[in-house]
């Protein structure tokens with residue numbers, strides 16, 4: 001591969017950026033709800049830090065929301081701490097970001113925290129300023145980039161009698177999930193996965209990959225199927241209320257309904273905490289999820305659209321506002337359902353006729 005020399009160089013630059021950071025502990029702070037790619041990359045990064053004598057911890061702010069990701073953390077004993085307050089970050093002097101190029105917005109970082117490294121595969125809103133930045137768009141996962149560092153860095157996975165099984169297994173699963181089970185994997189992702197595979201715990205990989213879902217999420221999918229309305233090739237379904245921990249039941253239900261052969265666009269919504277949370281999925285090239293949701297739900301008082309853009313392409317969140325004061329859950333759901341149908345009817349007019 002013609003790029004190996006270059007990426008070997010990147011591994012050296014990463015080590016050079018981390019090497020002097022032995023005077024204060026470093027935190028790898030994960031953004032959003034930690035997913036397998038972020039967790040696998042964080043483990044890989046922590047391992048590099050350890051080899052260099054840098055004390056590194058993995059932390060996250062938002063809960064791990066998918067049960068398969070909780071299974072990953074549990075089965076592989078991933079050392080991760082959830083933090084809720086800025087004070088809990090005071091002890092750290094250095095910051096590393098993996099699978100993200102901006103820091104988690106839901107927490108204020110201490111001023112003295114110094115951003116050392118950024119490794120990511122998403123398009124950044126702005127290029128972050130740090131001694132080491134490696135952002136690539138030709139790979140499907142950040143774990144792929146860390147696999148290349150492992151191959152070309154100072155200590156390959158599994159070398160020197162080290163047991164790197166947990167790290168390799170998490171990294172493989174990170175590539176697998178971020179590439180949609182390799183459907184969108186690039187040749188570089190396949191190459192990385194091939195490097196990791198013999199180092200993985202195949203039994204654990206298969207158990208994590210079974211993707212158990214919580215009883216609440218399964219119940220939510222059931223509610224969605226009973227509520228399902230189909231208008232030509234468009235489907236809409238509400239899941240009722242789901243807890244914040246199980247909000248992924250909404251995209252999960254959307255993905256499941258998308259498999260129905262006679263539809264190509266689906267919108268699933270529910271109540272999560274104090275907001276309406278939804279997911280739009282489409283396989284039709286002419287439907288742009290961002291403008292669909294903007295046409296249906298508009299924007300907030302500051303002109304920010306309720307959906308589209310950002311990380312979750314087909315996601316939208318609308319605050320309940322005054323509706324949140326309705327005490328009766330059944331009434332609240334009826335109102336939310338009516339509101340969503342009314343708004344979606346702006347884009348799918350037949351829905352209004354059907355709801356009458």
Ligand SMILES: [Mn+2]
Pocket residue numbers: 037038099121140141142178
């Ligand atoms: Mn990723």
